[in-house]
Amino acid sequence: MRRRDVLAGALGLTTAGALIPSTEAAAEVPATIDDVVFGKITGTPLSDQQLAAQIAATRADFRSCRYSQAARRLPRLLAQAEASARHVAAPQAERASTRLAQAYCVTTQLLLKLHDDGMAYSTADRAVQAARLGGDPVVAAEATRLAATVLRRNQHRDGAQRLVLQAAERLDSETGLAQPREIAKYGELLAVAAYTAAMRDDRDTAWTLLGEADDATRRSGSVDDGQLTPLDLAVYKISVARALGDFGSAVGYARQVDPTRITAPERRARYWEDTALALHGRGRPEAAFQALLAAEQDTPQEVRYRPWAQDLTQNLLTADTRGALVGVRDLARRIGVT
Known part of the structure; x- marks a missing residue:
């Protein structure tokens, strides 16, 4: 699947990933998330302001569904956050730990999106540990939320x-x-x-x-x-109804949401995911396919790399024995589904 291409190298799913360009010495440039987590690669400490800017940039990529761009940033970000937490002066230690927790949180979010649950388990634990040292209750709550998501993913x-x-x-x-x-x-x-x-x-x-x-x-x-936001909670209604197997209610809740009013692309992607899967569960493959196409137009990397979109495309392709879903084979080729 193409989603593995996002993580290959950058997140350590293969051993042949390219290094991220940097002005630092090559030995200090992190190659993979694995290298950082297991201490094979170190980075250069940054000021709190610089680290905050790097975290914000990575979050912006994630929230905009620019998953490949976020993946390229993450190894270096984590290495720098780790170095900053280790070498900071005592008065700034809590703040540096909070930044480290934030860096591991955004890493865990991306890993969960791409279903690399094994590595997400490690980064979620790092986020929780750093958040405890940082002392910011909101950051600690976010780290714990992600740890709970990892647990849920592992049944x-x-x-x-x-x-x-x-x-x-x-x-x-x-x-x-x-x-x-x-x-x-x-x-x-x-x-x-x-x-x-x-x-x-x-x-x-x-x-x-x-x-x-x-x-x-x-x-x-x-x-x-x-x-x-309250609009995000309206999308959660679709999610909850779908998870309960009540696809009719999920479709009804989806009709009540105008996706153009959802400002964050990552949250719009969640709307398209729940809507497409609810329509498919309701036995409406044509409508599910149209929602999938809308998702591709709106957030292309969501469809190209996320397992739900890959699996739904495969299901639609397999079931379309009469060629009723015009364009489904073209979509499959675009996103690497065979």
């Missing part, structure tokens, strides 16, 4: 549910949810818990938690870019 759904709910309780007790960013993160944790409950087929808990998440998100008001 540890009960453990994932406990972990994310404990993170929400901890964030509440440590901060009192006094600031908008704290309330917004609390809402996101509840939304993740709702989706996890749906994956566990716990219908009542899923919808109760999603209602609480929606309330928290609305209370947070104006928040930083990247945090959940």
Whole structure:
């Protein structure tokens, strides 16, 4: 699959990846995420401002579904964040640990997107450990959210549910949810818990938690870019209904959302994913195919590299024995599905 091309070299799925161009000495240029995680490659420490800028740039690539660009940035970013945390003066140690946690969080997000769950397990653990040293409750909550997602992906759904709910309780007790960013993160944790409950087929808990998440998100008001909005929670309704196998309701919720109003491409991609899969589950292959095409036009790397799009394309291609889905074979060729 082409999605492996994103990670090959940059994230260590092969041993022959090209090095990222850098003005640093070649020995200091990280080749793969594996090299950084296992200590084979080191980087040069950066100031807090420089590191924050590098993290922001990588996040921007991720949120814009520029997955290949984010993958190219990540090894060097992690090496620099690790070096900064090791060599920082004591008064700035907590801040440097927080930056390291943020770097590992965005790495874990990309790994999860591309279903490299094994490496995501390692980077999520690094994020949690660094966040604990950093002392920022919101960053710690985000790291724990990603760790719970890794657990859920590995079929540890009960453990994932406990972990994310404990993170929400901890964030509440440590901060009192006094600031908008704290309330917004609390809402996101509840939304993740709702989706996890749906994956566990716990219908009542899923919808109760999603209602609480929606309330928290609305209370947070104006928040930083990247945090959940009420519109994002409307997309979560599609996700929860689909995970519960209620494809009719999922399609109904999808009709209530205007994807052009979702500002973050990565979140629009989630809308297209849930909508296309719900339509397919509802037995509407033509509509599912149209949603898939819309996703490709809007967020091309989402369709080119993500497993859901690859698998759905394969299913549509296999089922289209009469050639009713005009263009499905062209799509398959474009994204590397055979």
